Amino acid sequence: MLPAAPTMNTPIIVTTITTTRDEPDYDSSSSSITVPESSRSWMTNLSFGSRRRRSSVSVSSSTMESPHAKPHKANQAAWEAMRRLWRDKGQVGLDHFRLLRRLGSGDLGNVYLCQIRNPVVGLPQCFYAMKVVDREALAIRKKLQRAEMEKEILAMLDHPFLPTLYTEFDASHYSCLVMEFCPGGDLYAARQRQPGKRFSIASAKFYAAETLLALEYLHMMGIVYRDLKPENVLVREDGHIMLTDFDLSLKCDVIPKLLRSKTRLERSIKSTKRSVPACTAPMQPVLSCFLSSSKKKKATVTTVIRENVEVEENDPELVAEPIDAKSKSFVGTHEYLAPEVILGQGHGSAVDWWTFGVFLYEMLYGRTPFKGENNEKTLVNILKQPLSFPRIAVSSSKEFEEMVKVQDLISKLLVKNPSKRIGSCMGSVEIKRHEFFKGVNWALIRSVRPPEVPSEINKIRSRVLLPKLSKTDSDQPYQLRSHHFEYF
Numbered sequence: 001m002l003p004a005a006p007t008m009n010t011p012i013i014v015t016t017i018t019t020t021r022d023e024p025d026y027d028s029s030s031s032s033i034t035v036p037e038s039s040r041s042w043m044t045n046l047s048f049g050s051r052r053r054r055s056s057v058s059v060s061s062s063t064m065e066s067p068h069a070k071p072h073k074a075n076q077a078a079w080e081a082m083r084r085l086w087r088d089k090g091q092v093g094l095d096h097f098r099l100l101r102r103l104g105s106g107d108l109g110n111v112y113l114c115q116i117r118n119p120v121v122g123l124p125q126c127f128y129a130m131k132v133v134d135r136e137a138l139a140i141r142k143k144l145q146r147a148e149m150e151k152e153i154l155a156m157l158d159h160p161f162l163p164t165l166y167t168e169f170d171a172s173h174y175s176c177l178v179m180e181f182c183p184g185g186d187l188y189a190a191r192q193r194q195p196g197k198r199f200s201i202a203s204a205k206f207y208a209a210e211t212l213l214a215l216e217y218l219h220m221m222g223i224v225y226r227d228l229k230p231e232n233v234l235v236r237e238d239g240h241i242m243l244t245d246f247d248l249s250l251k252c253d254v255i256p257k258l259l260r261s262k263t264r265l266e267r268s269i270k271s272t273k274r275s276v277p278a279c280t281a282p283m284q285p286v287l288s289c290f291l292s293s294s295k296k297k298k299a300t301v302t303t304v305i306r307e308n309v310e311v312e313e314n315d316p317e318l319v320a321e322p323i324d325a326k327s328k329s330f331v332g333t334h335e336y337l338a339p340e341v342i343l344g345q346g347h348g349s350a351v352d353w354w355t356f357g358v359f360l361y362e363m364l365y366g367r368t369p370f371k372g373e374n375n376e377k378t379l380v381n382i383l384k385q386p387l388s389f390p391r392i393a394v395s396s397s398k399e400f401e402e403m404v405k406v407q408d409l410i411s412k413l414l415v416k417n418p419s420k421r422i423g424s425c426m427g428s429v430e431i432k433r434h435e436f437f438k439g440v441n442w443a444l445i446r447s448v449r450p451p452e453v454p455s456e457i458n459k460i461r462s463r464v465l466l467p468k469l470s471k472t473d474s475d476q477p478y479q480l481r482s483h484h485f486e487y488f
């Protein structure tokens with residue numbers, strides 16, 4: 001039977017019992033939890049097995065003392081300002097920041113726009129996004145470990161399309177995470193602004209390509225994201241994307257593999273007999289360059305070569321996909337849930353390729369593929385309904401060809417059986433090779449001009465016209481209490 005489906009604006013009460021492993025510790029004390037609806041996101045987890053407690057990562061010491069820990073950000077003014085603040089003050093706390101506006105609220109806490117209180121001489125005044133979570137409140141709601149998992153994951157990340165955690169500290173019973181600020185809103189809002197509330201194929205391809213690279217990196221780090229949707233893809237100042245919100249992510253071990261194309265020997269064997277699938281890699285490297293900084297050793301790839309296999313490699317490919325990850329948690333957003341998540345039979349990294357298909361579909365068609373009249377019907381549709389595409393007008397034969405290609409890719413992503421889904425075997429490599437992405441320069445995509453660069457007006461709006469912190473704000477649960485407003 002399907003789990004109880006929540007309706008909009010009502011709390012979700014779910015009483016599913018299952019066992020999990022590799023979970024970031026959700027509530028295990030009760031078989032029934034109430035999850036307030038937050039945006040379109042919801043989550044339930046009911047873990048009764050043994051769970052590993054994860055210790056919180058001290059970003060303050062790991063990243064700030066070592067500015068090279070985030071090489072992609074090393075030249076950023078925002079990073080440099082934070083590094084100098086740390087160096088000058090010896091530690092960073094809430095009173096070093098001026099909180100300007102509330103940017104948004106989620107299930108775990110509030111996110112504020114902020115600046116360093118005393119500008120660092122010689123550097124531009126930078127904006128930051130500070131996520132503030134009330135640890136005491138989260139502990140009562142059995143969600144503290146979700147917040148800790150998010151912090152742990154954020155501390156690991158160093159990628160152009162993922163958030164940088166500049167610093168973190170505690171203030172009383174609040175945990176504060178200082179991250180990159182994205183002034184361009186999210187892709188859900190951006191889609192609403194498009195003609196017909198749909199992105200053009202070119203725009204969808206751009207956003208999908210950048211999102212794919214972010215997911216690829218996460219998988220290499222052993223992180224199954226599990227909550228892809230346009231609302232979680234933010235737009236940076238330069239128009240490129242930043243995937244955010246890691247509180248539903250699953251962190252697990254990943255053993256990277258180096259796949260090579262067929263050798264002469266294998267090709268001759270194949271001509272007489274069907275060979276093994278490509279994902280049964282004959283070589284298994286131990287890769288350390290993708291490990292978190294705390295585990296980082298030398299960035300080396302050691303290749304273990306299977307005996308009796310001819311060593312002639314043509315363009316070997318690295319595949320680091322947490323294929324063996326297994327979770328039975330019921331997490332995600334209704335319209336984006338993968339069939340295996342709904343069935344509770346255990347899911348792994350292939351859920352991200354399913355959600356990637358839904359994401360691509362929504363960007364192009366302005367709605368998700370299996371949406372029903374209510375959440376329960378949506379879940380039934382996901383399990384039973386065949387995929388279909390609405391007819392939309394195309395203006396040229398080139399656009400028609402592109403539409404055929406993207407539909408083919410979506411059809412391969414939205415395969416209900418996860419083991420037959422594109423990406424489930426070799427991860428992002430398979431998807432990047434699809435005809436739809438032909439011509440995408442993956443290495444230089446950061447230099448491509450994005451479909452929309454948030455205009456100066458938008459930037460000013462998001463900085464100046466966002467709702468001011470009000471009495472109502474201060475009265476809401478899980479916010480900084482009034483005596484903390486002196487910091488604003």
Ligand SMILES: Nc1ncnc2c1ncn2[C@@H]1O[C@H](COP(=O)(O)OP(=O)(O)OP(=O)(O)O)[C@@H](O)[C@H]1O
Pocket residue numbers: 038039041103104105106107108109110111129131163179180181182183234244245246247
């Ligand atoms: N770096 C950022 N720059 C700008 N706005 C942000 C940033 N991070 C978060 N926000 C805004 O704050 C809102 C809440 O943030 P976030 O989704 O991280 O909170 P959450 O508690 O994890 O939410 P959820 O309930 O979806 O899990 C987002 O919807 C977004 O609008």
